[in-house]
Amino acid sequence: MDKGQSTGSSERLLAEAISCVRGERLLFRNLAFALEAGQAGLVTGPNGVGKSSLLRLVAGLLQPSAGSYIAPETKALCDDRLALDEHLPLEQTLGFWARLDGKGPADVDDAMTRAGLGHLTEIPVRYFSTGQRQRARLARTYLTGARLWLLDEPANGLDTVSVDQLGRALQQHLDDGGIILAASHIPLPIAFNFTLKLEQLEELEACL
């Protein structure tokens, strides 16, 4: 198992003693956790403690400075970036990701309905409100069909009805044998198998 590489075909997420240094600051070290099919993990902690970095690391966008992990081959990342063409109608811009993920128009419709955007398919994304943008990010995530969902504050900007809707989509994913690793300040309406509490490493920072 190479450092920082996912070995691909694994059905589970397994992290062994991973550490992350960003901008000469140690964010976390010796993190270890395991998630089997159908399990969910929650990452909590104060702002700037490295929750997003942990998710980006598992997504393969950052390299761990030490340790290793294995992850399912198909991953979906839902962070604060929209990754949708704002001038295009929602259906069209989701269609780009659908083609990349080998999905069809029916899957796009399904994802939009599950995210509560069924009535906005023809509207260009730039007219969306904060909550609608968040739901568009979620629709893009549902659409991937990926086994592992990495969710960074998935309930940000959502109203209570939408949070319930999100909870149903997450539960459905778990029931289908999916894995979820989420960072959230807003309580999510699913049962998590563990909570990973990240803390500031101030003394360690001084030692470095």
Place this chain on the structure above:
Amino acid sequence: MKSIATIIWRDVRQSYASGGTWLPVIFYLSAATLFPFAVGPDRALLLQTGGGILWIAALLATLLPLDRLIQPDLENGIYDQLIVRGISDEMIAAARLVSHWLAFGPPLLLAAFLASGLMGLEGEALGTLLASLAIATPALAGLAVMIAALTAGLKGAGALGGLLLVPLAIPLLIFGAGSLSAQGSGALLFLSAISLLLVAITPFAAGAALSAVRE
């Protein structure tokens, strides 16, 4: 391979739909129109210098789309999502090179054809000019993608990009414009070699820049 075609198709469609493709063309044509006004309608002078002027205008037109090539998709998280799907930085850069050339090369050649009429270029000279530009546009597109990737996320990236591109484009200009002179047949071959080299290193140089900006 299918996913690369999907990415290229999105970029090309976006370039043509946003009108960004026609900006360099209009710039190119207006530069070519200004030149006869500036030096006067002396046909012999225009014939002698016109090819070189059209070449310089092509280099300047390369600068126009620099800040739209990489920055918007990088900021929007499109590239992050592609990486999560297992598409490498080099592949992303290669796709960007192809899509940028498709939106930049053919319109520029069309504009050069129109502008050469203003300079009175015809026959063999016109053929050589279009051939040299056709050979050089992939390299110009490659330089633009590399520099856009290197400067993505920096303040004042546009001005910096111009400073970076001009020296790197000098070999292209020397052999491209050189091919227009009487003893220029070897110049086209040199131009082809330089163009191939720039196209070949673009995916790796731009890919390395994209992966560095993520850290």
